[in-house]
Amino acid sequence: MNITLKDGVVKQYEAGISVLDVAKDLSEGLARMACCGLVNGERVDLRDTLDQDCELEIVTFKDADGRWAFRHTGAHILAQAVKRLYPDTKLAIGPAIEDGFYYDFDSARPFTEEDFVAIEAEMKKIVKEKLAIERFELPREEAIKMMEEAGEPYKVELIQDLPEGEVISFYKQGEFVDLCAGPHLMTTKPVEAIKLLSVAGAYWRGSEKNKMLSRIYATAFAKKSELADHLAKIEEAKKRDHRKLGRELELFTILDEGPGFPFFLPKGMELRNTLINYWREIHKKAGYQEISTPIILNKDLWLTSGHWDHYRENMYTTVIDEMDYAIKPMNCPGGMLVYKTKMRSYRDLPLRMGELGLVHRHELSGALHGLMRVRNFTQDDAHIFMLPEQIKSEIKGVVTLIDEVYKAFGFKYKVEVSTRPEDSMGSDEAWETATEALKEALTDLGYDYKINEGDGAFYGPKIDFKLEDCLGRTWQCGTIQLDFQLPERFELEYVGADGEKHRPVMIHRVILGSIERFIGVITEHFAGAFPTWLAPVQVKVLPISEKYHEYAEKVQASLLDAGVKVEIDERAEKIGYKIREARMERVPYILVVGAEEEAEGKVAVRSRENGEEGKMPLQDFIGKITEEIKTKYNYLVSGNKTEETTEE
Structure with missing residues (x-):
């Protein structure tokens, strides 16, 4: 029989040879390192015997399957x-x-x-x-x-x-x-x-x-050295735990009165709103229109969408006027209704509608985890309605937008194509067409991708984007789902160039995944030291004594006028203590003001990146920080490690 190896070399063996014996024939060293084999892509035991032509790969600990x-x-x-x-x-x-x-x-x-x-x-x-x-x-x-x-x-x-x-x-x-x-x-x-x-x-x-x-x-x-490195990463991850930092930096909290339902505090809302403003800015530029749909809709809608039959156990329900209603677990059905508010023409397509929609899903209490797994969250959804011939170009547009956003935060990412699950709707032909469209778009853009068999949504295949943070951990955030089913179920139509009515094709997509979860991810990625453009407090002004409160307030007012998020610390504490506190809060810039600074119209600048930067005119500093914010400069902690704050 013929065995085709990973490098394409074909070797002949007698039927009945084990995977391990093939490894030994190739190399004794490989056999010692082997963990299992892949036969035609399927994971198999080293003890398994081969009895017909196949493709074989011997995998070691260096490989995911190994x-x-x-x-x-x-x-x-x-x-x-x-x-x-x-x-x-x-x-x-x-x-x-x-x-x-x-x-x-x-x-x-x-x-x-x-x-x-x-x-x-x-x-x-x-x-x-x-x-x-x-x-x-x-x-x-x-x-x-x-x-x-x-x-x-x-x-x-x-x-x-x-x-x-x-x-x-x-x-x-x-x-x-x-x-x-x-x-x-x-x-x-x-x-x-x-x-x-x-x-x-x-x-x-x-x-x-x-x-x-x-x-x-x-x-x-x-190897023990690899274990030691992994345990060091775990310790680093504990320092970066967004639940711990969320408390310390006063970003969010989850209370006993609402398990899985996060409360955002003032600084957390600053961070959240900056993120949302950025989302709105890039979507407007990319041709999206923003909509908002109700949180509660009746059972008939969820029966039409298929959620009542396929997703019921994850939905919260209520009764209004003796009729069953559900709190939306997804924004898609509401988007369908918006599309149907008027008859569309082929000239209106593609129609890109974005929604920052609050959804609720019932999660088991044991699965809840800070902002990463919650029961209510805001999805940065968008639904694109298009002509069949626009599918590939629209998918490419979404992939390009996702790439732009992730680069803005310094993330690397991997791409997976998830195919039809067992519990699904629609014909084999529709699924095949949709899956091939996703693959072709990624291939055209030069992306390598992995096939994730059977992990698609019940209504269509999807592209998943797995972010890699500074510790090498992966997070599922962005998704692009191609859907032929919901337009059919909701009887969506447009008038074509031929004057006849046709069914549009639809894309569901998220980039951040959910606002809450993405905040959790970036909090850990940056260890709470957010880039200046994103930081909830960008500057902390520290007067060295009460005598300089008036000048500190003038500095604060000038920064606020320039659109900078600034706080002033007028507590009767020693300046060293106040600097140490500001550093613990991971503020990008600290401005110390005293007699010399007031007399010269300057500020003594300390940055999270460079430490002491010396004195500079206030207007020069304002020009520096506003330019940094404008260009969304990504400050990443040196060496991607958290620094212990030392006493001044």
Whole structure:
């Protein structure tokens, strides 16, 4: 049989050779490093045998698929250690995830971080035992019986829910056996750099109707140095946690009276409004018209849109005048109604309508996380209605706009195309046309993209933009969704050049994703030290004593007249203390004023970027900062690390 390798080289082998033996034939070093294989793009075990022509790639920890298999093995090591220490614990699931893995346990006493020392020590012992990992399969009834005898009810439930004919496989290492599809490493030996990170509650199968389990999060790396670097990033991320900075910088809060419903404080509103003003500015320039649609609309609308059938569990509902209504979880249906307020002509298209719409979605309490996962948020939505021949050019226009915005914040990003999910509306032909249009637009613009199978919206495929922040973490923000379904369901029409009525095509798109979440992302990205144009307070004026309050107020007034966001600190505190406080607030510029500054009409400038910059005429400083704000100068913290504030 012919095996085509990653570099295009074709090698011939006898049918029945294992993936690992192919790796050994290529290189003993590669075989030692191998974590799993990719056969025709599908992740497979190193133990799997090949019996027909295929494409094969041997992947290591350097590859995302290799890291997945490596950390999947780490999850089994964690479960084995817990079972050794706490034999009565029941096993649920333990997948690999981004940057690590977790395992869910049903324990009489929920685990705490105090248990980590013992569990981690046992995990390291398992690694040192260099246990061989073996795969085996069982018929359904035997598999259920084995898990029943082992006292693992969650595994029994999982097996019972598998489709008829599904291969039921297990992995064994030493005395430990787990239901698992794989793949896994060949032994426990490589997983030396391993660390438990945190523990949280998690409902079985994500339903609050089920029992709460203990979820232990962990990570594993091929090298101890890589683990050390990762843990350093975690510590840096803790310093940048937007929930912590949100409190310290007085940006937002979430109160017990409204879990998942954020309150924005005055400085947070300054930041939010600056962001919104920027959004409005670039959208007006790009030919968008802004609209606003109601928050509450009746059930008939949501039945027409498909949300009542496909999204009902995430919607808040109410009854008005004995009729069912829903608080909107999405802005799209309202946009449909705006389009239908009058008959459109082909000359009106493309019609680009933007909306900063407040939406509400029911999220489980355990999933809530600061501004990143909330129950109400403002989507920077836009809906573009167009002719079929305008699809590609409009998608390109949106991609170009998204690129402009992300560059303004210093973000790199990756692109994914998400295809048809199982629960979807529309014909195969419409989905194929829509998906190809997205791919072609990205190809024309020279973008590399990844296919994310089955992750599209229920009404159409989408392009997702994954931002990468200064710590290398990724965030899902921008989305472009092509939709042939809603225009059909809402019977949208335009009069074509032929005088006949036709159905428009529609794009849904967001750039920031949600205002709230994007504020959370940029707060962590900049560690609260926002670029001058975005900072809620751009200048802090500090008089050295009460004698210079009058001059400080004149400086403040001049800055306010120039459109600069400025505060004055007139507290009866030492100047060193006030400077230190202003630095803790991450203000871009501090102006110290005293006798010399007043006499000369100057200000002593300290910047977050350069420290002391010396004295300069007030008007010169105003010219400098207004130009910086105008050009939206991106100040990024030196080396992308937070600085500890030292006493003056």
